[in-house]
Amino acid sequence: MQPSSDRVLSSYITSLVSRIPLVFTVYSIMVSSVSVMEGDSVTLKTNVLTNQQYKINWYYKGYHIAQINRYQSKICTDVQCKERFGDRLSLGSQSGSLIITNTRNTDSGEYTLEIISIDGSISEKSFDVSVIDSGLPVVPVLVLSPVLVPVICAAAAGGLLVAGGIVCYKKFKQTRNRRRRDDHHQENDVIEALPLNQRAETA
Structure with a gap:
């Protein structure tokens, strides 16, 4: 039994394809x-x-x-x-x-x-x-180590506390001095209201 023409043609094509080098890109x-x-x-x-x-x-x-x-x-x-x-x-x-x-x-x-x-x-x-553009200013970028971040934050917080303490102390001194001036004025008003003979004793 001879092979059919389709089989012969298929075998021939397969033989030709196998001889062609394939280039993959x-x-x-x-x-x-x-x-x-x-x-x-x-x-x-x-x-x-x-x-x-x-x-x-x-x-x-x-x-x-x-x-x-x-x-x-x-x-x-x-x-x-x-x-x-x-x-x-x-x-x-x-x-x-x-x-x-x-x-x-x-x-x-x-x-x-x-x-x-x-x-x-x-x-x-x-x-x-x-x-x-060479005309633009170069902004330096500061890269912080993760270890230094808590230290810097603590230092900043400490600085804020110190600054706040200084402000409070200045306010306290101003209030105290103001009260002293008021007390001094009140004392002078009381002395001036006394009779002359009692002013000398009070002074």
Whole structure:
């Protein structure tokens, strides 16, 4: 009994598929936040080596701005990129890290790193860059140890008690002095009301 034509065709297709190498593309995305003072330089690191990758691409808000492989690099190949960054972009020759010099407020935004490995896998990493205006004052942030918080609170409470005690003592002295002045005035009024011969005896 000969196999049917459908079985023969199915076996043939299976044989062809088994001979075709399958390439799986793996995507992994990471996000990092980076802050830089206006006018300073910032480096967005790839943490890889260019000679171990097929290609490294950089994008700014979806626009391609730089590329590097084992043989050459390209930066700002279109007019829009040149108008925005000029000659302020460069790439690390060994790592492909993106370097932005003399940063401006207009450089803030999302930068996307795309790494295409030799085996065909693709990984992406996004950098949320914030350029801080150099004219704004820098407010220092005090980070307290949890051990010091009760001590500081107790000291503050003690300070408030001492301050409150001082205020109360001053109020007491003012009231006491006022009463003394009133008593002194009352004594003078009594003496003046006495006859002259009794004033001398009282004095």
